[in-house]
Amino acid sequence: MIERILLLGMFLIGFWGIVSRKNLIKKIFGLNIINNSVVILFVLEGSRAGSSAPIMEQGISNIVDPVPQALMLTAIVIGVCISALALALAFRLYKATGTYNIQEIKRKVHNGF
Amino acid sequence: MNGPIIPLHLLVMLPVLTGAAAYFLPRRAYQAVMFAGTLAVSVFALQLFISVRWGREVTQFVAGWPEIIAIQLVADTYSAPLVLLTALFFTGTYLFSTLAGYMDKTFMFLFLMLESALITIFLSGDLFNIYVVMELAMITIAILIMYKQEKQAVYDAMLYIMMNFIAMAFFMMGIAYVYRLTGVLDLRVISSRLAELQDPRAALVPYAMIMTAIAVKSALLPLFSWLPRAHGAPSAPGIISAVLSGVQVKAGVYLLIRLNQVFAPVVDTRLFFLVIGFLTAVAGFLLAIAQKDIKLILAYHTISQVGLIVMGLNLGSDEAFWGGMYHIINHALFKGLLFLSAGVIIEEYGTRSYAEIRGVLRRMPVIGIATLAGVLGITGAPFFNGSISKYFIQIGAQGSLGEFGLYLVNFGTILSFVKYFTILFGTPEIEPKPSRDPFIAVISLIFGAAILAGGIFGSQAVALVFGPSYSAAGALSVEKTGIFLATLALGIAVYRYGIQRIGNALSAVRTFKFSFNQITVLISLFFILLLGFSYTVT
Structure with missing residues (x-):
């Protein structure tokens, strides 16, 4: 139970970061924290049956389900790609407007429509 | 009837492989190769559609793994027509923009990658695979939107990524709980295992999580x-706006259908989505009326039409359901055509404000006719395809409160397009010059002809594409035509004497947008609302 509460806390920290910070980079950090909390949650839920991994040793029973971990490797890679793209866009916006503050960016890119 | 000529995973890979191979060729050659690639995908998709429609559905386990473990690709009555639509749509829009200046290698590669991703979403029968391709589509779309690197577009792409990333976090959390409950990711097996659950309520939290993400993807009311x-x-x-509005939003709607079917043994939320669909449709046209930018009029209008489709799918009658499915195709045709022609108009006039664009019919006759066909289709004019799907949806709503709602939505559609209509007439400031681009003319006319044919042969088209056969004779009855003309007259009158007078009040609506923070909070609220609703009905 304690792990789930910690993960909920982690999720909410990310959420808080997204909502309350004005700095674009910090918002992207928030997204990452949310994503990571979900990844850990997924691995946690996937490891309820079985506990050990059949690595380097013979004859281990009680093997943990490998599918969630394999899936989460994919999810982590996707998360990295999206963070990279988001950071690149944030930098592009910084070069165009001279600020990372999302409200100022919004004001400066607004073009009349 | 034999199965498909090529296995499904090759159909999925073909666009992106073509794009990658063509990347190393000189300009002339790569355009030809890429066009051949999209054309080949269309041919294969057509063959797949034929073998599914008149044969049986195709299921493939990728890489020969046994069921349950393998990633499954399924082409059935729902997905095969949409794959065909996607393939033809991409071929058409590609040809339309062949001579445009921005069609360089990278752009084309990403464009084909988006085609692959969308086809995979339609064919995928595996929950996690859907997650991966949705993320792929999201990244591709973000880059395509800001391809010209104009700062507003970069800002829009940024917000697009962040909103969708949060939605996808919900989706992944939903997958985690579904996996914990059922131990599988395969949609069919999930569905059968959910039916065996001792406590069906355990599935409601993952259901609400997944549906919240899908609601963001299909742009339902607070999340659009x-x-x-x-x-x-x-x-x-x-071309990008056309593809996004024509096909990409439909991927969200398709998942809404698919995943609601998967969770059908556990929960029935049709009423919820019916109401949300109606509210989405109303909010969409209200915002569309207030816009000045012709592309934004069309974009908000897409929201309204998605609302209409979702209403049709959730009314609970067969006619309305297939009417909704048919409207998915119809909307792709006319909204695709409208966005393509709007792109040309904007380039020609150098402005996006509807007030400054006049006399399109005289300055660019072909584009004008295409726009006219699109507008007639979308407003549901008799003899055009929109009238058929709207008629079917209306049958399903007969006698209920929904029927009144549909009249309201139709009225709003017409009202917002009376405004769009004004760009066609009047005298252009510059003398017309002959069009240099034969592709634009040909493709516009093909799309226009399809819109007309889809209306004249409405019930046959539904029977041909999906199977069930309903009579659409009523769509052309005097009563329906009378209602359309009366609504049109009312729309013009309201626009003339109402909307134009209150221009200043509209600007408040026009600039109204949920900020990023509000969206983040609304996603959570939507989740809680849907969860609460599912608990009360289960």
């Missing part, structure tokens, strides 16, 4: 703020 930014991004090429 990303759509006008993405679809109406000022500097995004017309």
Whole structure:
């Protein structure tokens, strides 16, 4: 139970970061924290049956389900790609407007429509 | 009837492989190769559609793994027509923009990658695979929107990514709980295992999580703020707006159908989505009326039509359901055509404001006719395809409160397009010059002809594409035509004497957008609302 509460806390920290910070980079950090909390949650839920991994040793029973971990490797890679793209866009916006503050960016890119 | 000529995973890979191979060729050659690639995908998709429609559905386990473990690709009555639509749509829009200046290698590669991703979403029978391709589509779309790197477009792409990333976090959390409950990711097996659950309520939390993400993807009521930014991004090429509005939003709607079927043994939320669909449709046209930018009028209008489709799918009658499915195709045709022609108009006139564009019919006759066909289709004019699907949806709603709602939505559609209509007439400031681009003319006319044919042969088209056969004779009855003309007259009158007078009040609505923070909070609220609703009905 304690792990789930910690993960909920982690999720909410990310959420808080997204909502309350004005700095674009910090918002992207928030997204990452949310994503990571979900990844850990997924691995946690996937490891309820079985506990050990059949690595380097013979004859281990009680093997943990490998599918969630394999899936989460994919999810982590996707998360990295999206963070990279988001950071690149944030930098592009910084070069165009001279600020990372999302409200100022919004004001400066607004073009009349 | 034999199965498909090529295995499904090759169909999925073909666009992106073509794009990658063509990347190393000189300009002339790569355009030809890429066009051949999209054309081949269309041919294979057509063959797949034929073998599914008149044969049986195709299921494939990728890489020969046994069921349950393998990633499954399924082509059935729902997905095969949409795959065909996607393939033809991409071929058409590709040809339309062949001579446009922005069609360089990278752009084309990403464009084909988006085609692959969308086809995979339609064919995928595996929950996690859907997650991966949705993320792929999201990254591709973000880059395509800001391809010209104009700063507003970069900002729009940024917000698009962030909103969708949060939605996808919900989706992944939902997958985690579904996996914990059922131990599988395969949609069919999930469905059968959910039916065996001792406590069906355990599945409601993952259901609400997944559906919240899907609601963001299909731009339902409080969560649609990303759509006008993405679809109406000022500097995004017309071809991208067309593809996003024509096909990509439909992927969200398709998943809404698919995943609601998967969770059908556990929960029935049709009433919820019916109401949300109606509210989405109303909010969409209200915002569309207030816009000045022709692309934004179209983008908000997409929201309204998605609402209409979702209403049709959730009314609970067969006619309305297939009417909704048919409207998915119809909307792709006319909205695709409208966005493509809007792209050309904007380039020709150098402005996006509807007030400054006049006399399109005289200055660019072909584009004018195409726009006219699109507008007639979307407003549901008799003899055009929109009238058929709207008629079917209306049958399903007969005698209920929904029927009144549909009249309201139709009225709003017409009202917002009376405004769009004004760009066609009047005298252009510059003398017309002959069009240099034969592709634009040919493709516009093909799309226009399809819109007309889909209306004249309405019930046959539904029977041909989906199977069930309903009579659409009533769509052409005097009563329906009378209602359409009366609504049109009312729309013009309201526009003349109402909307134009209150221009200043509209500007408040026009600039109304949920901010990023509000969207984040609304996603959570939507989740709680849907969860609460599912608990009360289960």
